[in-house]
Amino acid sequence: MSYVEFQNVTKIYRSGEVEIPALKGTDFIVEKGEFCVIVGASGAGKTTILNILGGMDSLTDGKVFLDGVEISAFDKKQLTKYRRFDIGFVFQFYNLVQNLTALENVELAAQLSENPLSPEDVLRGVGLEGRMANFPAQLSGGEQQRVAIARALVKNPKLLLCDEPTGALDYTTGKAVLKLLYDTCREKGMTVIVITHNSAITAMADRIITVKSGRVEKMYRNENPADISEIEW
């Protein structure tokens, strides 16, 4: 069994009488330690995959496994625990708590975990040793996203989920953030799943999953991932 598995996952949103299928039998796997990119146009079902994999939403049918555990069978409380201990989440718009400093934002996540890393170390690891005492409003976009990554990493999660991590960043900063994610994957053996509509990023991934109208259109391994500095978009 693979590290992450989606088995024939269906998700139907109901609003009143109307049924909107967001996922129509999605299958894919991700192996441990891979840098995986899920790519697709908006409305393709990326976000639904993310919501389900991130334990933020339930599914209508099918099974989802992480590290041999069936997430799709979890109840609300178990899902919360799952989010708390197994998932590190990186948002497009960073979602830092404005009223907490960089360090405190990371500590906020650290105190949730059973075996957290040292917040200071993690922040140092993302290159923010000099900005720990700053509030988010005093940080640039790239720095905020680094704090967000640190916040995700400090929990020592099984899976790092990133939702358009470069979406709100300029080209150079975006690249630097991608590099950080990539290095994290390589150096710590972290399984990283990046969700994006930017297909240029696929070049650096180990595994590429293309989603189209609720289905996996293509999934393949990239044996020779390109260096980030070579990617252009």
Next chain:
Amino acid sequence: MDENRDRWEMAAQDAADGRFERLYTDAEKEISDARDEFEEKKADGEKELADAEKELEDGKKELDDAEKELADGKKELDDAEKELKENKEKLDDAADQLADGKRELDEAKSKLDSGKKTLDASGKEIEEGQKKLDETDRQLKEAKSELDENEKILAESEKELDAGKAELDENEKKLDAAKATLDESEKELSGAKATLDETEKQLTDAKQQLDATGQQLDAAKATLDEKGKELESAKAVLDATEKELAAAKETLDASGKELEAAKTVLDDKGNELAAAKAALDASEKELAAAKAELDASEGELAAAKAQLDAMEAMLADLSTKTDEESIARYHALLAQYEAAKSQYDAGKARYDAGKAQYDAGKAQYNAGKAQYDAGKAEYDAGKAQYETGVAQYEAGKAQYEAGKAQYEAGKAQYEDGMAQYDAGVAEYEAGKQQYEAGVAQYESGKAQYDAGKAQYEAGKAQYDAGKAEYETGRSQFEEGKAQYETGKAQYDAGKKQFDEGKSQYEAGKKQYEEAAAQFEAGKRQYEQGVAEYERGLAEYRSGKSQYDDNLKKYQDGRREFEEGQQKFEDAKVEYDEGVLEYEDGLRKYQDGLRDYEEGKETFDREIVDAETKLSDAEAELADLKEPDTYVLERNTNIAYSCFESDSEIVAQIAKVFPVFFILVAVLVCMTTMTRMAEEQRGQIGVLKGLGYSENDIIRTFMVYSGSAAVLGCVFGFSVGIFLFPAVIWHAYKIMYIKLPLLWIFSWKLALAVLLVSILCSAGTTYMSIRSELKEPAASLLRPRAPKAGKRIFLEYIPFIWSRMKFMHKISARNIFRYKKRFFMMVIGISGCTALLLTGFGINDSIASFAETQYGEIQVADADLVFKEGKGGELPEDVAEKLLETGASYMPYHGSTWDLLAGSQVKSVNLIAPYDTEQLDSFFRLRDTDGGELALPAEGEALISVSIAERYHLSAGDTMRLRNEDMKSMTVRVTGIFENHVYNYVILTPETIAAVTGEADANGAYVNFAEGEDVYQAQTALAACDNVTTVMLFKDFMVRLTKMMSSLNLIVIVVILSAAGLALVVLYNLTNINILERIREIATIKVLGFYRNETAEYVFRENMVLTLFGVIAGLGLGILLHRFVIKQIVVDMVYFNITIRPLSFLWSVLLTFAFTLLVNQFMSFRIDKINMAESLKSVE
């Protein structure tokens, strides 16, 4: 008062007596009048009865006559009715016949009309048909001539076309032959072209190759040349370096030689110097020895000199002596001296010579030494010079070696370069040769190609010319062909058109003929129809005139019948009226009969009653007693005074509370409207973006909140104005008689309430929307950005900050994050707590004052009032009774005086205790701080705190009192004592006696014996003749407490409004808080906060703010309670200002309970926040 009372009593007695007299005479007269009237009425009644009887009999006869008349009428009517019915039948038959005739006529008429219409239509059609036929005929004729002409044209065209066709066929054949020739030439040419192209391509390739090679060669040449130049310059450099190196070598060698020479010189000099040094050292040693010798000689010489000096002295001494011995001795000594002297002189000379010799030696040594030192210095300098020379030489040598190595390397490099260059040159030469051969080859190929090309081009030109010729021929042919084709097509089309036209013409002709035939038939038919119609019309007209005659006859008959019927109806009505009249008369007669009988009976009974009544009245009047009078004041009615003070309390509270409720309403409206503004933010943005003016937007919202205010006001006013008085009245009814409740509607009050409501809601709306509108529309459309984080002051106190838990730190920051909300929350919560505390406090004050009064101040069991005793003594029977029961007592004089304070007059109770020693066990006089008070002396008084406060009296002031006999006194206040019920002034009996002459005891405070039943004792005492009243304080306490319990209602209202305030404010503010932080909350949910952790994250702030609010509210509540109690001024009662600890506890607990309730409610809302919110864009 007594004087007044007597006067009043007297006046009352007089009035009563007068009234009695008046009443008595009035009654007597009334009775005799009544009797007269009675007699008169009796006679009248009897006469009336007799008249009635006669009238009844007359009526009866009249009725019988009428009955007979009616029977006759009835028969006549029946006959008439039968006749009428027969006539009616006849008329109906005639009517039916007429109707049939009419219908037939109508049908005939309609048939005729439709026939006419059809005929007219046919006539018109026939005319049109004729016209159409004529037209068609003309058209047909025209068409025929046209057709004939066209036929001719077509025949000509056909001939022309055939000629054209033959020509075209010939031309085509010629063109085809030319084409074949051209094609052959073309094939040949294209073969040639292909060959040429290939050759050209080969040539081009070759050329390219050659060019490339040439370029390469040129590049190589350039490189080589450059390298050659480089090598040459390198060579030059190398040569120069070599020369330099040789020069350097020479210089070095020379320096080396020089250095060696210098070395030898230096060595020689060193040797010399060493020798000189040795010589010098030897001389020095010699000199030292000589010096030592000289020094020894000098010592000897000095000793000798001393001896000589001693001898000389002795000689001088002896020379003075003249004795022989002395002279002898002198001479001997002289000789001795002379010898010694000479010896000494010789020694001296010898020494001096030695000394000179030594000095010379020494000088010689010093010179030698100087010489040596100079030599030495010179040598050292030389040596140093030599060493630097050597170093310089070594450096130069190293430099030289390095240069040499460099030179060698350069040389090797140069040689390599040279070899490479040579190889390159050779290669280049070979390449060049090859290139040139290639060029030659290319040139020959090119020439060949050019020749071929020229040949090809000539062929091509020829071909092109042929081709062009062919093309023109061809196009000419095509043109002709096209011309022919169009002509043909034109001809065909024309032919077809002609054929069509012809067939059309023929069809038209046939159609025309058919139509003409048809037209004739139709015309004939029409003429027949016209004749028929004329006939029918004549027939109809005769039928119609016959019908009209019949109709007229029928109508006459009908009118006659109706007149008969009318007459019959009138007779019938008359008869019915007669019947009715008869029945009416009968009924009236019967009623009259009954009335008469009843009247008779009543008359008899009334006569009897009146007679008894009259005699009763006479008896009563005889029994009437003279009246007694009592004068009672209104205030003596305890229910009245209780009711008065009770309603006074409500009135006072009603003055204070609206102010607080308005404040509460403002706070509630403010938070609600702020929340509305937050929630409608997007809407406001949209409106603003669409271009609505700010005033329009503000108006929209103000109309909304204003209408809410108006509706709420109408509802609240109409409910409140009925509900609250009704409830309070209901509470009163428990204690008081069932007074009717008077509803009063006050327009002023209603308007004031409305105004306040609108101000509260619309005003706060205006302010909130205004502040929202200050932002530009674009930012309004986005959710409000969360406030940036900030450090708070607490962080600068590491003592506290470092001890706080992480999550607590977050809450601390959040609390101070939104200052406005912080203050609104604290104000709202503190208001809630303050209101609760005030409510409970009022309850405490009201509930406890009676207990305090009778448990702590007037501690006696009962108050006894009796007819005056003598001095300080009780009346005997009372005293005996008290002794009997074992009760203790303290007599006092009590009376009611007026306190004159400015223009105000106030009734107060004066108590002058006789047995002051035991006063404390009946009436404890303590000041407001609980301290003991000294009893007043004569001319002094203690007053209760209520008097002091109301008339601003304090110890040391004087006050004037006046009694009911208008005697007044001025006393000095010496103390103020705590007292809650009634207004007491305590003074000595002497003080009163000084004014009134006497102040006998008229009351006593009583303490019954232990274990005695107080009610039995009360009853026993009340039995004494001299006792006026016995009042148990315990009863009084219970009654007072019960009376005040109606105020509990006010407490409930206060608590409810406090709850409302807390709930609304908390709900609104928490809602705004959540609204603003929805992303943040969604994010922490995604991070994996548990449900309760998320709730705590948001609600911990509420709890802390509630704590702040509660602390502020307790302080505020104490003040508010004090203020409210001060406002409730009731004449007889002075309330406690104390609040019980339990009330504090309840206020705090309830406030927290409200917070928890809101938190619980809002946690559902937090549950509903979708985690997907965290993924949403911020824009």
